[in-house]
Amino acid sequence: MSSRSQTPHTAGVADTADARATDSPHPADTAGTSGASRASRAAGASRAAGASASAGAGPGGGRPRGLRHPFDLAGWTRDLGLGARFAVTGGRQGWTRTLLTAVGVGLGVALLLLAAAVPSILDNRRDRGQDRSVVGWNEEMKPGPTTFLRASGDTEWRGQEIVGSLLRAEGARPPAPPGVSVMPRPGEMMVSPALRDLLRRDDSGVLRERFADYRVVGTVADEGLLGPAELVYLAGSDRLTEKNAHRADHFGSDGQGEPMSAVLILLAVMVCVVLLMPVAVFVGTAVRFGGEQRDRRLAALRLVGADLRMTHRIAAGESLVGALLGLAVGCAMFLIGRQFIGSVTVWDINVFPSDAAPHPALAALIAVAVPACAVLVTLLALRGITIEPLGVVRGGTPRRRRLWWRLALPALGFGLLLPMIGDVSYDADSDLNTYQVAAGAVLVLVGVTALLPWLVEGFVNRFRGGPLSWQLAIRRLQLSSGTAARTVSGVTVAVAGAVAIQMLFAGVQDDFEKDTGRDAGDPRIGFSRGVTDSADAAGTITAIRETPGARDVVARVRASIGKAGVTDRNTENAPVEELFIADCTSLRTYYDIGACEDGDVFRSGLSPSSFAKPGAAVDITPPGYGDAPKEHLWTVPATARTVAPRADAPADVVRGIVATPSAVPIDDLTDPWLLIDLDTDPAVRDSLEQVRNTAMRIDPSAAVLAYADIERNERYEDIQTGLFVGATVTLLLIGASMVVTQLEQLRDRRRLLSVLVAFGTRRTTLAYSILWQTAIPVAIGLALSLAGGAALGVVLLKMVDRSVQDWSALVPMVGIGAGVIALVTLVSLPPLWRMMRPDGLRTE
Structure with missing residues (x-):
């Protein structure tokens, strides 16, 4: 046995002398226990060790202990039990070592349990999200006792998303949304606990103005929320119509959405591997805490007759106790931490404590794998240590660590990955x-x-x-x-x-x-809503321009035109082009139009094969849009000039017919949509929130978006x-x-x-x-x-x-x-x- 250090870590001279005097040495002496307590416990340990050493070697025959079969269940049980006793009776240092192991393993177990709870968290959030959703547009559904109209009322407050639903019952027995007992009536609003607390804050005066038309009459229960910190409201509105809302007769959707592509699945798998590997490594490290003191105690056991196999099993028993205590500590950490998980929001993710329930199969796997890992790691660690009756040589290095198997692991891993090169596609x-x-x-x-x-x-x-x-x-x-x-x-x-x-x-x-194509000079705020006529559009534009902090307001009406002569009014695949109506000032923001006066019409970005040619008749109530009973023809003027978008125009500028207000009768359009771009004055406090307040007063279903450079x-x-x-x-x-x-x-x-x-x-x-x-x-x-x-x-x-x-x-x-x-x-x-x-x- 070669050694890097010629002086072994001995079990202690004083303790050895005391052991010889009493003929009853106790391995826990090295843990610093008092002489009296050592003597009282040493006899029991000696008898246990002696019994173990003499098992199967009495006069009746049998093999000596050193030749006992390695899978002797009785021997394993006895030696593991002895190791467990040493783990909990080794004095202050022994308890400290065991507790450190328990804390270390407990930290890993707590995180493993949290990882095992992720499927439950995701499933519960998805189920509640589907339960409160409303199925899409159903044109064949007619008003009835259980039908209602629903529109999205989502908004924001200083970067926090507020999920809103605007509801209007059409019959006497409308279903209640999840989380409330009845559907709110017009002017009533039910809010989540988090939104209720936010509205009560002193600095939320502007937000309270946004909901001034509604009276809070109840609270949304957990069944209607994705998490305890989610900001949600349900409001009854009598301003909903078939044009700005859709009809349904129940809440809930069983749709699973589009399947994930292989690339997204690869990302998800790698995230799981990357996050859980450090936990597994640490659990393996934690079970080796206090290894030096443990090995000195094992040397004392060798002195009273234990063989190497017995010492290894005793060490495994000590590690097993630490791992089992770690399981208990980890479960306690997880259960205690779960009670506070609802008050923690990380990257906008917030969950209910009841959601964090580990999957039973995964929890059982953790309960078995952690103790098994503790025993296996301990036995592997002892292979490189020489434990003799008079000391332990752990500093010795008979040979350098083997390199071949350390290289074989990543080589095998790459061998599994390399055949998949180029095979992972974006197809669902x-x-x-x-x-x-x-x-x-x-x-x-x-x-x-x-x-x-x-x-x-x-x-x-x-x-x-x-x-x-x-x-x-x-x-x-x-x-x-x-x-x-x-x-x-x-x-x-x-x-x-x-x-x-x-x-x-x-x-x-x-x-x-x-990339949305927007740059620093583009408007940063967008407002949109459906309008009924030109007066509605003009009133909305005026209200936005008069909002405190709103500036550089540019408005346009967007609609669709179809090819004349299409007889099937429900054909959604019929050819259509976009129609863009705005005054000359707004048009110059987006197009190089040159001279312009009210009544002018332009063409921009249309292909040569487009049906919207100068002098051609087009349908401004195209099929597939709204309930127009028949086509309404309008002729593109023969004088319509072709113009190009400005070089600095946003990427979403309409390619189609560009007209001034008096050129096209807005009142005759089917489903005209008003779009407003604007900026806000940073010197005006909560200027963006003021714009959202104006939008809520005009139409609760109107959308106010902060444009992003990247989607x-x-x-x-x-x-x-x-x-x-x-x-x-x-x-x-x-x-x-x-x-x-x-x-x-x-x-x-x-x-x-x-x-x-x-x-x-x-x-x-x-x-x-x-x-x-x-x-x-x-x-x-x-x-x-x-x-x-x-x-x-x-x-x-x-x-x-x-x-x-x-x-x-x-x-x-x-x-x-x-x-x-x-x-x-x-x-x-x-x-x-x-x-x-x-x-x-x-x-x-």
Whole structure:
């Protein structure tokens, strides 16, 4: 047995002498228990150990214990039970070690339970959303006892979305919306608890003005809300008609929406892998807390006759107790945290506590997998440790860590992913082997984590000399490079996964986002509503222009015209063109029209084959639009000039017939739509909210939109939001887990730190050594995670037939990982100063 350190970690000279005197040594002596309590408990431990050692080797025959079958159930049970006793009867240090393990495992279990609850959360939110929705337009439905009209009344308040429904009962027995007992009557409004509290705030006076026409008569219950913080109102309105609302006779929709494309499924799978891998790594690390003290106690067991298999099983029993306590702690954390989950909103996501119910199968898997992981990790860890009756040699390195299997893991992972290159399409009906993708990504990330100890060991073994703090750090890393690597393994796998998923998101972003073509000089606010006639349109424009803070108001009426002579009035596929009506001042905002006076007509962007040629008759009540009984012909003037949109015009400028008000009778149009673009004066407080108030007074169903430069696919945005939410929670877990790990390592070295201070070592030197011990593995881990994550990201992009768009996007991921490490180091400094006090030399 070769050793890196010639001096083993002994079980303690005083304890050995005491054991020989009483002939009843107790392995818990190394945990610092008093002599009296050691003596009283040692006999029981000795008898248990002796009974175990002599099992099957009595006069009646049988094999010696060392040759007992490794799958002896009775032996496993007995030794696991003995290890469990040591975990809970090892004195203060034993309890501290067990509690640290329980807290560490508990943090991971709590997050795993939260992840297991995600399907339930999504299903419940989707079900409530469908229950309160109203099916689309049904032209064949006639008014009846249970029918009602419904229009959207969505609005915003200082960036917060307010979901509104405007309702009008047409019969005596209309159905009640989910969350309320009856449908509100005209002038009545029912609000969610969050909106009720918002309306009561002192700074919400402008918002109260918006709903001044309604009287709050009730509260929307949980059944009608997606989350407790959602702002929702249901209002009864007698201004709803068949033109600005649609008819229904029930609430609820069973529609599942469009199927997700394979690319979106790939994104979702990778988000799950990236978020859960750090949790699994940390749980595996937490069960190894207090390993050095445990191994010294196992050496004492060897002294009283236990063989190696027995010590391994006893160690597994100790870890099993810590894991089971961790399960209990994690369940308690989850249940307690679930009570407060409704008060937390992350990236606009808010859920009810009752929604966070883990799926039973996933919860059962966690309950079995965590203890099994604890036992397996402990047994694997003991393979590299020599436990003898007089001490433990853990610093020895008989050979360098094997590299082949560490490279085989990512190679196997890439082997699963490479055959899928170019096969992941954007079609909704394309297939994607999610298990193959998940397995490949997991193997790559596990391989990245497995490479870290080998790299750290190879790096630190090459250094000699340097400042004292550097020497102390390097020597400590040389003796326990595996422990140092495990400390940062969670950050390594998290950053590697984040780099890969960020590259994938950046690569496919352009496929799920559309540039609206707007620039900084375009109007930023849009207003739209259906109007009945020219007087209605003029009154609306005047009201918007007189709103405090509104400026640069440009209005136009938009409608559709059809080809003359089409007999089928319900043919939606009949040829149509757009009609754009505005005064000359507004037209000059969008088109290069030159000379203009009321009565002029222009053509813009029409193809040569268009039916709307100069001198041609067109139908201004086209088929498929409204209930026009017959066509209403209007002739495009022969003098109509062709004009082009301005170079700086917004991308949504109408291509079609462009006319001034007196040229086309607005009153004869079918479903004319008024569009107003405007800006707001930043010097006027809540100017945008004032515009929304005006819109509510004019027509509660009118829409006021803040124009965006980019339009995103909703499902892509949901997955990206899920990534941000999960990454926030995962980073918090990683930070908390690293604090626990750091404190556990400092506690293990408390006596050594006190000895160094007593011999004159400066505290700042020790603090810098601790910093170097953290910084070196972190630097190696971040470099490794950057390389591994980039390689995985490139393969994922090739799977969707895309290339890397911006390598600089990877820098923030590394910076976040380094920031977490720096924060953990700062948090661990106060305990470090306390542990360097002279009273750390006290022992029993």
